[in-house]
Amino acid sequence: TQLLEQSPQFLSIQEGENLTVYCNSSSVFSSLQWYRQEPGEGPVLLVTVVTGGEVKKLKRLTFQFGDARKDSSLHITAAQPGDTGLYLCAGTVSGTYKYIFGTGTRLKVLA
Amino acid sequence: DTAVSQTPKYLVTQMGNDKSIKCEQNLGHDTMYWYKQDSKKFLKIMFSYNNKELIINETVPNRFSPKSPDKAHLNLHINSLELGDSAVYFCASSQVPTSGGSYEQYFGPGTRLTVT
Numbered sequence: 001t002q003l004l005e006q007s008p009q010f011l012s013i014q015e016g017e018n019l020t021v022y023c024n025s026s027s028v029f030s031s032l033q034w035y036r037q038e039p040g041e042g043p044v045l046l047v048t049v050v051t052g053g054e055v056k057k058l059k060r061l062t063f064q065f066g067d068a069r070k071d072s073s074l075h076i077t078a079a080q081p082g083d084t085g086l087y088l089c090a091g092t093v094s095g096t097y098k099y100i101f102g103t104g105t106r107l108k109v110l111a
Numbered sequence: 112d113t114a115v116s117q118t119p120k121y122l123v124t125q126m127g128n129d130k131s132i133k134c135e136q137n138l139g140h141d142t143m144y145w146y147k148q149d150s151k152k153f154l155k156i157m158f159s160y161n162n163k164e165l166i167i168n169e170t171v172p173n174r175f176s177p178k179s180p181d182k183a184h185l186n187l188h189i190n191s192l193e194l195g196d197s198a199v200y201f202c203a204s205s206q207v208p209t210s211g212g213s214y215e216q217y218f219g220p221g222t223r224l225t226v227t
Contacts, residue, residue, distance in 0.1 A: 031214075033215065033216075035218075037152075040220070040221070041220055041221070042115070042201050042203070042218030042219050042220050042221050043154070043201075043218050044218070045215050045216065045217070048215060086152055088154065090154075090216075092214070096167070098156060098159070098167055099144075099156060099216065100156075101146075101153070101154040101155070101156075103153060104151075104152045104153065104154075106152070
């Protein structure tokens, strides 16, 4: 059974701090996505990474796909209260339409 | 314009009832999905349709039956509702995978189902 473990599960930090969220699996994925979900809404796609070792930046967010395409990380620089939310990674199972979602990281950034 | 819409937003019903949730997407996507998000926020795929054909059917009780009248709509019908069915149900859609195996999913706002 494919599983994507995220760590930490919960994170509460002060505005201006940096943080990293990890998404790990023993399975290889053809691509990996990161989503942010706010209360009462559906997940919203932040980024897709496809190539092993790929790094993508979205303003203060930096995403990296592991060389072996089994893991990924999300780094936020100078976190702001607007970054608060549930962060989900999701791996695409090669050759299928199937997504496997991670266990989620709930981030709270305090002003 | 709403890309993926679901109705209703909230659904409160009693055990044993039958209910349906509707989903529509106006993105022109070929593939649609139903997910269940539990109280711990874990998102698990239930079904997926590609051009009205069922392509993913996870281990879901057969009380759950998806119906796709056309590729823009995917409805979820639930028979004999149980307490454990209480969750938030999300519909999503995507294009077919690219050559790199990457495809982006767009989610609806969710339907919070409460079974009492």
